[in-house]
Amino acid sequence: MLYTPLSYEDINGLGDEYKQYEVIKYQNKQCCIERMQNGDMRLVQLLSTDPNDFLLNDFIPGTIISNQRTSQ
């Protein structure tokens, strides 16, 4: 049951044009990522409660994470 001032249509409108995001673990931190066509991933959001994590260069939103780096 939703408790929100938004209307039902605002929440459940057609969302086909929106990209699906995935949650992965990268360098032991949970990240929301978007898969790109060449197999690399673009960091969308860092999921952490530690404010210092958001200052790390590796976790700036938009950072490209290549597949090779995650397998290491």
Add this chain to the structure above:
Amino acid sequence: MNQQKQETKEKEKESHSSSLVEKIQQLGQSTIPNAPDSNIHVLSIIGQVEGHVQLPPQNKTTKYEHLIPQIVAIEQNPKIEGLVVILNTVGGDVEAGLALSEMIASLSKPSVSVVLGGGHSIGVPIAVSTDYSFIAPSATMTIHPIRLTGLVIGVPQTFEYIDKMQERVIQFVTAHSNIKEEKFKELMFEKGNLTRDIGTNVVGKDAVEYGLIDEEGGISGALAKLNALIDAQKDSQELIQ
């Protein structure tokens, strides 16, 4: 043999000192200071609070299953001394919101919340669940009745079910803030404030006036208050020992 060993040792020394010299040349110092681990952790609740049902991807959501383990980790980690909850939410799932509120309210560590932008609907119990709450002067909180979407069976039991759900929200909010139940219900069922709905859009200053939120302010006030609460808790623990 010994000579060879000595040579390699000297070479190692040289390379070590040269890297040190390089660092000093580049940075003007021998070691790069690391940021100390923060004793305060931040939980941001943005967009819709997502619960039992996954919302379509155009919604920006805060997922219940992400936050619950983080709250457990904050309670369990002795290095973390306090929690700041930052809210800019349009509400969401009632049970997920209440679960988060109860988790935050039952933390043994001090917590402070800041409502920025909006803390609507189910954001209200989350905002009041912390030990102390702040609201930005421009932020608003919409208080309105719970309603059902989709297929609704028109029987009295449906109304009773919604009423019970609503009662849980009201009980939580009145128990964790200074607002009176009558006042909260009055705001919830007010007419003429919202264009398409009954209820009230409470702005920063009014939220403090009604006793819903403790203080008007921002992040500096919140961190100062949290540090004061952490110090107070440390003092009381020392007294017990």
